[in-house]
Amino acid sequence: MVLLLIIAISFFGVLRGDVFLNPINIQNMMVASPEIGVLAVAMALAMLTGGIDLSLVAIANFTAITVSTVYSAVAANDPSQAEALAPLIILLGILVGVAGGAVNAFLISTVGIAPILATLATMQMYNGIAIVWTGGSTLYGAPEVLSALGTSTVATIPMLFIVFVLIAVLVGAMLSKTPFGKSIMLQGANVVAAKYSGIRSASVLYGTYLTTGLLGSFAGLLILARNPTASADYGASYVLLVIVIAVLGGTNPAGGYATVTGVVLATLVLQVVQSGFTSLRLSAYEYAIAQGVILIAVMVFDQVRIKRWRRKVPDTQTRAVAVADHAPADERA
Template sequence: MNERLSKFNTGLLADRKITQLMIFTALTFFIFSYVSKDIFFTSSNFVSMAYQIPEIAILSIALMLSMLTGGIDLSIVSISNAAALVASWVMTNKMGESENLSNKWIIIACVLGTIVGVLAGAVNSILVAQLNVTPILATLATMTLFNGIAIGMTNGESVSGLPEQFMRVGNGTFFGIPTPFVLMIVIALAVGFFINRTTLGLKVFLVGTNRKAAQYSVMGDRKVIAWVYLISGLLSSLAGLIIASRTSAASPDFGSSYILLAIVIVVLGGVNPNGGFGTVTGVILATVVLQMVASGFNILRFSQFFYLAAQGGVLIIVMILNVVLENRRTNKSIAKSLRT
């Protein structure tokens, strides 16, 4: 009975946060549609946003997984850049040998890029899960390590001139829908199924909610955390490949502000920074909101520095609201228990 009640309360909490985000998304949409004099509300702007949303959304989902366990992965951007550089290096070198690069080598390059992401995730897994290093310190160190390796590989230069077949993934369409957006939906559905419908996924929430209880589970908390950082590395590498495909280049310092943006998105999306609660739907909606803000600022010709300030401001406001609402909920529970 208590277990059913707990699941029911969790569902209500998820619905409430998603409802709040949907209202916030609608308000943001109507505000920018009104103040931009119909420039925001155009099909070309929506298509542009659909190409830009997936890369940061996938990185945010990767970050969400680590935060569900009560940790954090600051190395997601460095991993995505490293994966993109390895794949791009393979493709450009093979293009030098032949004018037309075969699809086989493009697939091999992408597989090697994802392997880089998994290996990077394995390093994080060993540090956090096996050696019990604090996640923020471990991933800060690996962020610097992976970034340094990426810069050393290319001497700080970007790799450009990628094959046209590869660029079609990041700039093409699938039944009229931007291909990156379709890939994002597929990845979001897969991760949503993983955390909500699999035993390992449910244990991710258990680790974030009660680490002690997770230690005595069949799999154990260390294995759960190890899998989370491995999957985070894989998702980061996929985001890196999509970015390289869209921009036709890979750079060791691309998206330097993406880690802050991903943190803002995850917190805005309703993920508890202490672990134990979060939804993929919330992360996607939060990504859409911030992308609309970025597009609106660009249309209104606001400085991008104001957008960075807006990110920090949103993060502070959301954290304050979370603390206030949590304290109010706690006080109501205490008052109710005293009355009974």
């Protein structure tokens, strides 16, 4: 990912350095990437368990709509009171996201519905509620604290990007340093081994989808901070994009392996490519083609690397373990 990032920056820098390497354009890339990046980190968490969360963008929009609606309603009567209540309004939006994650967790863990079907259903449900709520129109208004977050910088680095990095660091630390993070990885790597290790699958899934709902709400707040508007159809293309970023960042779709660092780098790579295509005045459709080409190239490279490594393993038993590590979750089970 680091190599891809360097290649992308160098390529567009050579072609349109006057536009692409402009400090304002670089700042714009750092402002645009956090909301996508947080959603991609959440998607990687869901994939880590062998599942998926298609409702993340809907949860983010639901959070933004909740905060914008409540804030605007209070500000219509007393703007100063709306600012005083801003922390509580933001907390309400976060709780909405966690509640959305709780519904996903219940359907997946307790009822036993496949994650792709459960989250597809909740995505439709959350989107439908949001459309009925807003009447299909765009809402305007956000607490000043969010607007300030969206416009402030630290040493020319946008605060939104700093928040994204902090969230990624915390999630990475959670995965690598806590028993819960280890349980998530073992759950996705081998369900049977997790069971015999004393790990409660239901608890892990509940914790995972509550966390993805929480991250979805954070993404909604970042969306509102970047542009103080909210709508039910914002980021319609984000669902597929965050899946691409998660896989591109090294997440195993079958579960068991993911790196937050890889997801962050993949987010930056695709943001650089998108900005580079814009500087070259290429269309969004051509950018979509580039996304697919990059993803295929990385997956092909990864498969070639794995096959070469397997051929270097002389011991049959060790090779069998290596193959199992990269097999789908159901086969490993």
